[in-house]
Amino acid sequence: MRSDAGDPSPARADLFPATGGSSRRSSAGRPRSARISPFNDPRYGAGTSEIGVLMDLEKLLSDRLAPAFAAVAGGPVDPLVRRSPRADFQSDAPLALARRLGRPPRDVAAAVLEHAVLDDVCESAEVSGPGFLNLTVADRTLTDLVAGLVGDARLGVPPTAAPQTVVVDYSAPNVAKEMHVGHLRSTVIGDAAVRLLDWLGHRVVRVNHLGDWGTPFGMLIAHLADLGEAEAAHELSMGDLDGFYRAARAKFDADEAFRERSRQRVVALQGGDERTLRLWRLLVEQSERYFLTVYDLLDVTLTEDDFRGESAYNDLLPGIVDDLDRLGLLVSSGGADCVFPPGFGGRDGEPLPLIVRKSDGGYGYPATDLAALRQRTGELGATRLLYVVGLPQRQHFAMVFAVARAAGWLCPPAEAEHLGFGSILGTDGRMLRSRAGESVKLVGLLEEAVARATDLARARNPELDAEAAAEIGRAVGVGAVKYADLSTDRRKDYVLDWERMLSLDGNTAPYLQYAYARIRSVFRRAGTDARRDAPIVLAQPAERALTVELLGFGAVVAEMERSLDFHQLAGYLHRLATTFNAFYERCPVLRAPDELRESRLLLAELTARTLRQGLHLLGIRTLERM
RNA sequence: GCGCCCGUAGCUCAGCGGAUAGAGCAGGGGACUUCUAAUCCCAAGGCCGCAGGUUCGAAUCCUGCCGGGCGCACCA
Structure with missing residues (x-):
C-alpha cells in the first residue's frame, strides 16, 4: 500500500468527501451541444450534478459562442474564451x-453576438475595443453552477x-550515493x-529508475568486502551513503591493488558471481531502505514496489542490439555498436551516434533506456511515457526516442515525453552547492526547512505543544520546499531562497496552508457543517469574485493533464x-x-475543499490548524 | 565550431499573437478589544536585453547581434 501521507481523507468525511477515486463517471462521449445548459439539461439539477463538465464557466460560454462563430464564419472557430480584466470573460476570436x-x-x-444565445447565462455581452466580446455572467448562472460544485466530490473535474x-x-x-538537490x-x-x-483516472505506473549498475559498483563492492558485510551494513544503515562512497573513492584513487580488486569485482558482478551479487544486493537493499525514509519525509507516493533499477533490464540488452542489427539500424563505429539517428550532430559536425554497445562489449545507459522504453510500450502497454529528468539530458532523450521510433518500439498512439527541468540555484544565482563545493544533501535541506518552519510556528504561537509544533513544522517546511x-x-x-519560500505571505505554501487552516477554524467554531442545500447568495463583490474563482478549478486541471505545468x-x-x-x-x-451565514459557510467549505485537493495534487499537506 | 534554453518592476516570477504588460516580495502609507493580522486595503514602481522584419496589432512569431546557462561518441 502506498504511504500517501497527503491523502485528503478528512477528519470529517461528511464535510470533505473523499476525492481519491473516480467516484463519478460522466457519460463518455457526451455531446458537447451548445444548447445544453444548467437550466435545460434534465441530468443537471442544482446541487445534484451528475456531470462535472458544465460546472466549468469557460466551457459553458465557449459552448454557447461556438455555434454563433460557426454561423458567421461558415466553419468551426474556437471562441478563445478567457478571463478578462474588463468583464468576467472575453472572447478574442473575432479579431x-x-x-x-x-x-x-x-x-x-x-x-457573432446576434447569433449567440447568451441571454439566460449572461448579464451582459458586448463588443468592446477593437473587436473583443466582453461577457459578464449573470449571478443566477454563478449560483446555479456553484451549487452543482457543492454536490460534486470532484469539484467540477470529471474523470478522463x-x-x-x-x-x-x-x-x-x-x-550508494546520497540523494541531493538534483x-x-x-x-x-x-x-x-x-x-x-x-486522479484523472489514468492507469499510472511509477518507475523509480534506480542507478544500480555500472563500473562504480566494482569499487563499492570491493570496499564493502574490505569492511566486512556486518560492518558495511551498519555503516550504510546509518544513512551515510556519501561517507561510504567517498571512502571507496579515496581508496580507489590511492591504492593500485584496490583498483585491481575493483576491476575484478566488475567482471565478477557482470559474470553473475554469487558472492559478488550478494554483496551488490546488500548495497542496493540498504540504499533503497534509506531512499524510502527520504520519500517518507518528502511525502512522496513512491514505495518499495516502484524500484526498478537499471539492472532489471540487463537480460534484455543483447536482444536490443540484435534487433537493431536485424532492422539494419546498427552501425559499427570505432569498435562500438551505434545507431545514427538523423538530425544529430557532434562537436565536429559529424553525425552523432547513440552508442548501444561500447567497444569493450559493455552496455551503457542508451541501451538500458531503449530496453526500458520497449518494455513500457510492450509489456506494460503504456501509451504515454514521461521521463522526469533534468534538461541537460534533452538531447539524449531526443535520440533515444528517435531510435525507438525507427525501431518501431515507439509508435502511435504511444508517445514519449521528456519532462525536463532546470537547476536549483543558490541566492547567488549559481548552482546550489554546499560551502565545500559539493552537492547539497537532500535530507539536510529538508531538515533545515522543517527546523525553520518549526521555529516560525513556535514564534507565532508560543502555546503550541512540542508535538503540534513538530507536525506543523514538517507540513509547512516540506510543503514550502515542494511548492517553491x-x-x-x-x-x-x-532560486532556492529560505526567506521567500517560508514566508507567510506571497505565492508560498504557508500562505495557502494558512488560508485552509483559517477556514477549518471557522468550522470548528461553527460546530457544524455547511448545509448542502443552502442557496448561495452573492450579496457582495467579494462573494461573487470567490464564486467565479471556485468555478475555474476544472479548467485549470484539465489544461494540466496535457501540459503538466x-x-x-x-x-x-x-x-x-x-x-x-x-x-x-x-x-x-x-x-x-442566517441566510448569508449558510451561503458563506458553503463558499468557505468549497474553497477549503478546492485548496485541499489542489495542494494534494501537488503533494502538499493541509493542516487543521497552524 | 554546432545545437538547445534563458534575458519582463530593485528582487523572485506569471503572461508567449490581441485592449492601458500582471502577481508576490522588499521599500512607502493605512486597518488588529481578530469568525487565527501567518491577514487585508491604498499608492508607487517597466525603452518586456539590443536592432531590424512580418502583422490592423509583437513581451509573444522570424532574422541578426549582445549577455548568461547547458549539451555535443563509449560516465549514468
Whole structure:
C-alpha cells in the first residue's frame, strides 16, 4: 500500500468527501451541444450534478459562442474564451476571424453576438475595443453552477473519458550515493504528475529508475568486502551513503591493488558471481531502505514496489542490439555498436551516434533506456511515457526516442515525453552547492526547512505543544520546499531562497496552508457543517469574485493533464487563496444573518475543499490548524 | 565550431499573437478589544536585453547581434 501521507481523507468525511477515486463517471462521449445548459439539461439539477463538465464557466460560454462563430464564419472557430480584466470573460476570436473574412473586427463581433444565445447565462455581452466580446455572467448562472460544485466530490473535474496507461519515470537516485538537490525536482515534479494523472483516472505506473549498475559498483563492492558485510551494513544503515562512497573513492584513487580488486569485482558482478551479487544486493537493499525514509519525509507516493533499477533490464540488452542489427539500424563505429539517428550532430559536425554497445562489449545507459522504453510500450502497454529528468539530458532523450521510433518500439498512439527541468540555484544565482563545493544533501535541506518552519510556528504561537509544533513544522517546511519547486515554470532554473519560500505571505505554501487552516477554524467554531442545500447568495463583490474563482478549478486541471505545468495550478491556488482572504476580510461568516451565514459557510467549505485537493495534487499537506 | 534554453518592476516570477504588460516580495502609507493580522486595503514602481522584419496589432512569431546557462561518441 502506498504511504500517501497527503491523502485528503478528512477528519470529517461528511464535510470533505473523499476525492481519491473516480467516484463519478460522466457519460463518455457526451455531446458537447451548445444548447445544453444548467437550466435545460434534465441530468443537471442544482446541487445534484451528475456531470462535472458544465460546472466549468469557460466551457459553458465557449459552448454557447461556438455555434454563433460557426454561423458567421461558415466553419468551426474556437471562441478563445478567457478571463478578462474588463468583464468576467472575453472572447478574442473575432479579431482573428475578421482577417479571414476580410471584414472589420467589430462587425464580426457584433454578428457573432446576434447569433449567440447568451441571454439566460449572461448579464451582459458586448463588443468592446477593437473587436473583443466582453461577457459578464449573470449571478443566477454563478449560483446555479456553484451549487452543482457543492454536490460534486470532484469539484467540477470529471474523470478522463479516455484513460491511458502512463509510465512516469522519476526520482532515480543512485545506489550508494546520497540523494541531493538534483533529485528533489525529479521526485517532486514526478510525484505531482503521478497524483494528477491518477486522479484523472489514468492507469499510472511509477518507475523509480534506480542507478544500480555500472563500473562504480566494482569499487563499492570491493570496499564493502574490505569492511566486512556486518560492518558495511551498519555503516550504510546509518544513512551515510556519501561517507561510504567517498571512502571507496579515496581508496580507489590511492591504492593500485584496490583498483585491481575493483576491476575484478566488475567482471565478477557482470559474470553473475554469487558472492559478488550478494554483496551488490546488500548495497542496493540498504540504499533503497534509506531512499524510502527520504520519500517518507518528502511525502512522496513512491514505495518499495516502484524500484526498478537499471539492472532489471540487463537480460534484455543483447536482444536490443540484435534487433537493431536485424532492422539494419546498427552501425559499427570505432569498435562500438551505434545507431545514427538523423538530425544529430557532434562537436565536429559529424553525425552523432547513440552508442548501444561500447567497444569493450559493455552496455551503457542508451541501451538500458531503449530496453526500458520497449518494455513500457510492450509489456506494460503504456501509451504515454514521461521521463522526469533534468534538461541537460534533452538531447539524449531526443535520440533515444528517435531510435525507438525507427525501431518501431515507439509508435502511435504511444508517445514519449521528456519532462525536463532546470537547476536549483543558490541566492547567488549559481548552482546550489554546499560551502565545500559539493552537492547539497537532500535530507539536510529538508531538515533545515522543517527546523525553520518549526521555529516560525513556535514564534507565532508560543502555546503550541512540542508535538503540534513538530507536525506543523514538517507540513509547512516540506510543503514550502515542494511548492517553491512546483510554482515556477519547471523548465527554468529557480532560486532556492529560505526567506521567500517560508514566508507567510506571497505565492508560498504557508500562505495557502494558512488560508485552509483559517477556514477549518471557522468550522470548528461553527460546530457544524455547511448545509448542502443552502442557496448561495452573492450579496457582495467579494462573494461573487470567490464564486467565479471556485468555478475555474476544472479548467485549470484539465489544461494540466496535457501540459503538466504545475505552476499553473499553483498560480490558481494562490489566486483562490487571495480571493478567499479578501472575502474573509469583508464578509463575516458566523456573525452574518442566517441566510448569508449558510451561503458563506458553503463558499468557505468549497474553497477549503478546492485548496485541499489542489495542494494534494501537488503533494502538499493541509493542516487543521497552524 | 554546432545545437538547445534563458534575458519582463530593485528582487523572485506569471503572461508567449490581441485592449492601458500582471502577481508576490522588499521599500512607502493605512486597518488588529481578530469568525487565527501567518491577514487585508491604498499608492508607487517597466525603452518586456539590443536592432531590424512580418502583422490592423509583437513581451509573444522570424532574422541578426549582445549577455548568461547547458549539451555535443563509449560516465549514468
